[in-house]
Amino acid sequence: MNPSASIANPGASHQAEAGAGFADLHLHTLFSDGTFTPEELALKGAQLGLVAMALTDHDTVEGCPRMALACRNWGIEFIPGTELTAEFDGHEVHLLGYFMDVQQPRLLAAIKKFQAVRQERIQEMVARLNKLGLPLRAETVFALANCLSPGRPHVARALARDGLCGSMDEAFERFLKKGRPAWVPKYKISARDAMDLLHQAGGLAVLAHPGLNHCDRIIPHLAGAGLDGLECFHSKQTSTQSEYYLALAQRLNLAVTGGSDCHGLSKGKPLIGGVRLPAVYLERLKQARRG
Ligand code: AMP
Ligand code: FE
Ligand code: FE
Ligand code: ZN
Numbered sequence: 001m002n003p004s005a006s007i008a009n010p011g012a013s014h015q016a017e018a019g020a021g022f023a024d025l026h027l028h029t030l031f032s033d034g035t036f037t038p039e040e041l042a043l044k045g046a047q048l049g050l051v052a053m054a055l056t057d058h059d060t061v062e063g064c065p066r067m068a069l070a071c072r073n074w075g076i077e078f079i080p081g082t083e084l085t086a087e088f089d090g091h092e093v094h095l096l097g098y099f100m101d102v103q104q105p106r107l108l109a110a111i112k113k114f115q116a117v118r119q120e121r122i123q124e125m126v127a128r129l130n131k132l133g134l135p136l137r138a139e140t141v142f143a144l145a146n147c148l149s150p151g152r153p154h155v156a157r158a159l160a161r162d163g164l165c166g167s168m169d170e171a172f173e174r175f176l177k178k179g180r181p182a183w184v185p186k187y188k189i190s191a192r193d194a195m196d197l198l199h200q201a202g203g204l205a206v207l208a209h210p211g212l213n214h215c216d217r218i219i220p221h222l223a224g225a226g227l228d229g230l231e232c233f234h235s236k237q238t239s240t241q242s243e244y245y246l247a248l249a250q251r252l253n254l255a256v257t258g259g260s261d262c263h264g265l266s267k268g269k270p271l272i273g274g275v276r277l278p279a280v281y282l283e284r285l286k287q288a289r290r291g
Pocket of ligand 3: 209
């Protein structure tokens, strides 16, 4: 337990020494496809003794005000963020945005468009599932998602809950994974435009989980196009991959970030706590903001 954020005494925290302790900079709540509320997530962070947390819900910043408040109660530094799905040279990449002004009209207008695309995609995926004989309704998925950024995990959850699939994993494997019969390609903003959007909103752009992308050769090009950082530490990346991306970040002069990519209970045990980013990296990320 972090002595600076006593569970028995929320609010009675002191400012953590800059660069000391651990952070988690990749987290989802039920404002996208996670299952925790911002308050539940902040509590988990406090229990784990985190000194800083970033909320990076897919295509939304809606949970940030609540998460900011919840983190403040525990003496945890909060970094507003989001995770945008973008495209670079034919590859899907996820870009983590940090420190944006979450009220900037241009950012909010773009997010609204991404969310409309997500909602249309749900309709299309459900139509395909119906053609395959599965009696799922889009309204069921929207009701279950209960958020503006619905995604495939919500379709998978609905299929599993209604007994149309044995599990979420089965739903992805049989229907929703890329190339499967109910998979629908998603409109994606170009990575250049996404980075511009984040920068214009006062934020930084970080390449999420590069180890899952299988396109390392594009990283130098992203760096040349304005990328600020690389997510070197992630639940699904091995320590060998972390070492590789740490060296690459150093070579390309990119900031280093890390996070659990916790989606709550949607994929079994919550991942929060599994990745503990030394907070000194957060200080360097902030320097990238100034530099
Ligand atoms: P979408 O943004 O709608 O394309 O959905 C992508 C989300 O689906 C990401 O957050 C992934 O973490 C999640 N996802 C991908 N594969 C699976 C899987 N097999 N089981 C559960 N979630 C998955
Ligand atoms: Fe997700
Ligand atoms: Fe991602
Ligand atoms: Zn994520």
